[in-house]
Amino acid sequence: MSFNPLAAALDAQTATIDAMADATRKASMAPERAAEMETIEVGMTPADVVYEENKLELLHYESMTDEQNEVPILIVYALINKPYILDLQPDRSVVRRLLEAGHDVYLIDWNEPSRLDQHLGLHDYVNRYIDNCVGAVAERSDQESINLLGYCMGGTMSAMYAALNPEKINALGLMAAGLCFDRTGGVLEQWGSDEHYDPQDVVDTFGNVPAEYLDTGFALMDPVDNYVSKYI
Numbered sequence: 368m369s370f371n372p373l374a375a376a377l378d379a380q381t382a383t384i385d386a387m388a389d390a391t392r393k394a395s396m397a398p399e400r401a402a403e404m405e406t407i408e409v410g411m412t413p414a415d416v417v418y419e420e421n422k423l424e425l426l427h428y429e430s431m432t433d434e435q436n437e438v439p440i441l442i443v444y445a446l447i448n449k450p451y452i453l454d455l456q457p458d459r460s461v462v463r464r465l466l467e468a469g470h471d472v473y474l475i476d477w478n479e480p481s482r483l484d485q486h487l488g489l490h491d492y493v494n495r496y497i498d499n500c501v502g503a504v505a506e507r508s509d510q511e512s513i514n515l516l517g518y519c520m521g522g523t524m525s526a527m528y529a530a531l532n533p534e535k536i537n538a539l540g541l542m543a544a545g546l547c548f549d550r551t552g553g554v555l556e557q558w559g560s561d562e563h564y565d566p567q568d569v570v571d572t573f574g575n576v577p578a579e580y581l582d583t584g585f586a587l588m589d590p591v592d593n594y595v596s597k598y599i
Contacts, residue, residue: 411457412454414426418500418503420496421496422481422484425504426476427507428466428474429466431467436471439508440470441474441501441516442472443475443515443518443521443525475521493527493528501528501535511535515528515539515540516540518542518543519543522545523544523545526544
């Protein structure tokens with residue numbers, strides 16, 4: 368079958384026009400969608416705070432089954448996001464799915480740090496905060512070891528903790544966790560390399576890195592998708 372350049376050009380033009388029309392239609396819905404977002408309640412699965420340290424709160428979710436697995440799950444969330452991401456709505460909730468499956472679920476909510484926390488390092492988060500939470504969960508459940516589920520940076524720290532304390536961890540689960548940092552894998556890592564800036568300068572200037580600083584950096588990795596497509 369011979370190639371018809373005129374037909375191909377016409378098909379491409381038609382596809383472009385259709386895409387533009389679809390984008391216009393979706394963009395017109397953006398104000399309504401934005402207004403709806405303000406009324407949505409998130410993180411509504413019932414839970415009690417069973418341990419506190421500094422800003423950290425350890426949440427224990429109410430059971431949804433008559434019987435639960437003996438070994439509990441401790442979710443270690445990321446330091447820079449809100450943990451309700453794992454409990455958005457009843458039909459979009461990792462926490463709720465775990466509870467419905469009969470798991471005993473705990474979650475670390477780091478909350479927002481203050482300038483008093485700007486000098487905390489991985490040693491503090493891994494060897495003190497996570498270790499204390501693991502101890503609290505193990506004691507409450509009368510278990511020698513527990514299950515650890517880490518998300519994003521929380522997954523990276525969970526892997527560190529499990530490697531250092533294998534006797535305290537029954538099983539390790541990771542979601543979107545960075546583990547290999549021996550080579551550059553993307554634009555954000557290029558921007559964050561020692562060649563372009565010194566992280567200590569950021570800490571010295573801001574104390575804790577501002578949320579807007581991180582949010583913009585991640586968003587600019589794919590600006591169209593992060594600023595437009597996901598809202599329409």
